[in-house]
Amino acid sequence: MGKQKDENKKAAKSKALSKRGPAAAVSAKGTSTAASEAQSAVASKAKASVIKKVAGKKMGARVKASSIVLSPDYRPSDDEPFMNERQRVYFRQKLLSWKEEILRQTRETLAGLHAESTQHADLADRATSETDRALELRARDRQRKLIAKIDAAIARIEDGSYGYCEETGEPIGLKRLDARPIATLSVEAQERHERRERVYRED
Numbered sequence: 001m002g003k004q005k006d007e008n009k010k011a012a013k014s015k016a017l018s019k020r021g022p023a024a025a026v027s028a029k030g031t032s033t034a035a036s037e038a039q040s041a042v043a044s045k046a047k048a049s050v051i052k053k054v055a056g057k058k059m060g061a062r063v064k065a066s067s068i069v070l071s072p073d074y075r076p077s078d079d080e081p082f083m084n085e086r087q088r089v090y091f092r093q094k095l096l097s098w099k100e101e102i103l104r105q106t107r108e109t110l111a112g113l114h115a116e117s118t119q120h121a122d123l124a125d126r127a128t129s130e131t132d133r134a135l136e137l138r139a140r141d142r143q144r145k146l147i148a149k150i151d152a153a154i155a156r157i158e159d160g161s162y163g164y165c166e167e168t169g170e171p172i173g174l175k176r177l178d179a180r181p182i183a184t185l186s187v188e189a190q191e192r193h194e195r196r197e198r199v200y201r202e203d
Contacts, residue, residue, distance in 0.1 A: 076174045083163040083171075092157050095181050099150045102143045109136050149182040165189050 068089050076087045156162035165172055165186040172186045185193060 076178065078174060082174075083160075087174075088157050088162065091162065091177060091181055092154060094178075095150050095154050095157075098181065099147055102147055102150075106140055106143060109140055112136075146182075153182045167193075 068085060070086060070090055070093070074086070074090060076090055080086070153162060163172055163177060164170065166184045167189040168186060170186055172183055176183055176187060183190075
């Protein structure tokens with residue numbers, strides 16, 4: 001009788017544990033999910049904070065760059081650090097002004113060609129007009145390629161490589177850059193490049 005009673009107690013206890021097991025598992029799962037969500041929220045918050053800081057730094061850099069105002073008589077000098085912020089602003093403005101001037105001339109040329117598109121009665125006048133038109137279009141094509149070089153120079157200013165020779169990595173020189181802002185080679189590297197081209201042409 002006592003033995004039966006002990007077995008009944010063990011069965012009841014086992015049954016209670018089995019009932020409590022899934023509940024405990026569910027509770028543990030819920031706790032794990034909550035912890036995971038909390039960790040995810042913390043990670044997202046940290047990531048957002050980093051993004052905000054980086055964006056703030058970039059915005060601050062833009063504000064700093066745009067806040068520099070050069071005097072009209074400013075010219076880059078060898079007495080200041082090469083390609084400092086003032087020099088970069090100077091050459092960027094120079095390149096943008098040059099580009100705008102080319103675009104203005106292109107618009108004027110296109111307007112003039114459109115106005116002269118009427119047929120000339122005289123064959124000599126028509127031939128002269130066609131020759132002038134061909135010359136203008138050829139000049140505009142050269143300027144289109146020049147604009148691409150200006151855009152590339154502005155991009156180099158943005159990434160910090162402007163003013164340095166693409167072949168040697170040495171500074172190109174302020175005088176050369178002032179005379180030709182789209183230069184990518186130093187005087188010495190340019191001379192070597194031209195000599196090589198001359199040799200190839202002769203061969």
